[in-house]
Amino acid sequence: MTAGLFLIVPIKPLHLAKSRLLGAADRGARQLAAHADLVTAVALDTVTAARQAPGVAGVVVVTSDPTLTEAFAAEGIEVLVDTPAAGLNAALRHGDAQLRQRTATSRVGALQADLPALRPADLASAISAAGDDRAFCPDRQGTGTTLLLAVPGQPLAPCFGPGSADAHAGSGAKTLVGGWDSLRCDVDTEADLAVAVTLGLGPNTARRIA
Numbered sequence: 453m454t455a456g457l458f459l460i461v462p463i464k465p466l467h468l469a470k471s472r473l474l475g476a477a478d479r480g481a482r483q484l485a486a487h488a489d490l491v492t493a494v495a496l497d498t499v500t501a502a503r504q505a506p507g508v509a510g511v512v513v514v515t516s517d518p519t520l521t522e523a524f525a526a527e528g529i530e531v532l533v534d535t536p537a538a539g540l541n542a543a544l545r546h547g548d549a550q551l552r553q554r555t556a557t558s559r560v561g562a563l564q565a566d567l568p569a570l571r572p573a574d575l576a577s578a579i580s581a582a583g584d585d586r587a588f589c590p591d592r593q594g595t596g597t598t599l600l601l602a603v604p605g606q607p608l609a610p611c612f613g614p615g616s617a618d619a620h621a622g623s624g625a626k627t628l629v630g631g632w633d634s635l636r637c638d639v640d641t642e643a644d645l646a647v648a649v650t651l652g653l654g655p656n657t658a659r660r661i662a
């Protein structure tokens with residue numbers, strides 16, 4: 453019996469994050485501030501939906517960004533401080549080590565921060581399909597990864613980055629296949645954002661895109 457699933461959500465410092473979405477919220481003089489607001493909103497919607505998913509015991513953000521830290525703390529979401537720009541897999545390993553120190557029997561997973569249309573039921577269904585196996589959910593294009601689940605009590609061993617779907621499959625993770633379009637729709641570009649709009653954006657993101 454495990455102590456529950458804890459999801460780690462890593463987020464880059466706001467001035468570096470989601471560079472391909474720059475201009476999606478505002479192309480005028482407020483562009484940089486609007487971009488930071490959009491990245492924060494997308495991450496908040498992602499985490500809020502994840503916390504509502506049955507089967508998720510907790511969600512922890514890993515970031516070194518003070519604005520993000522404040523925004524998540526205001527929502528009662530725990531933030532672990534990582535080394536600035538040490539990289540995505542390093543941030544995940546850091547979160548993984550901290551969480552497993554607390555409860556050796558807990559299960560750890562990684563969830564991408566850019567899923568603004570995420571529905572709790574899609575996440576819950578993917579987690580249920582994983583059973584206790586190491587498993588991952590590919591993104592909409594099939595090349596990246598939106599969710600990685602460790603075996604309960606085992607290290608996360610993340611292989612995120614270009615081609616991470618193949619890398620995670622190669623690391624022995626089961627590919628989660630289902631109709632979970634909201635879990636697969638990460639937004640790296642404005643075209644991705646347009647797809648997320650058709651699925652239904654979370655409230656914070658919707659306010660920034662109108």
Ligand SMILES: Nc1nc2c(ncn2[C@@H]2O[C@H](COP(=O)(O)OP(=O)(O)OP(=O)(O)O)[C@@H](O)[C@H]2O)c(=O)[nH]1
Pocket residue numbers: 462463464465468469470471472473514515516534536537538539540543564565566640
């Ligand atoms: N905490 C933390 N998160 C990171 C780091 N590098 C990347 N991430 C997060 O990991 C996810 C995927 O990162 P990337 O694909 O490198 O970058 P991106 O923010 O999606 O955007 P682009 O600039 O468009 O490539 C995003 O949620 C990032 O914020 C890091 O060094 N620390």
Ligand SMILES: C=C(OP(=O)(O)O)C(=O)O
Pocket residue numbers: 540591595596597598611612613614615616617638640
């Ligand atoms: C890093 C990844 O995501 P993206 O670059 O799509 O944000 C990944 O899928 O491993």
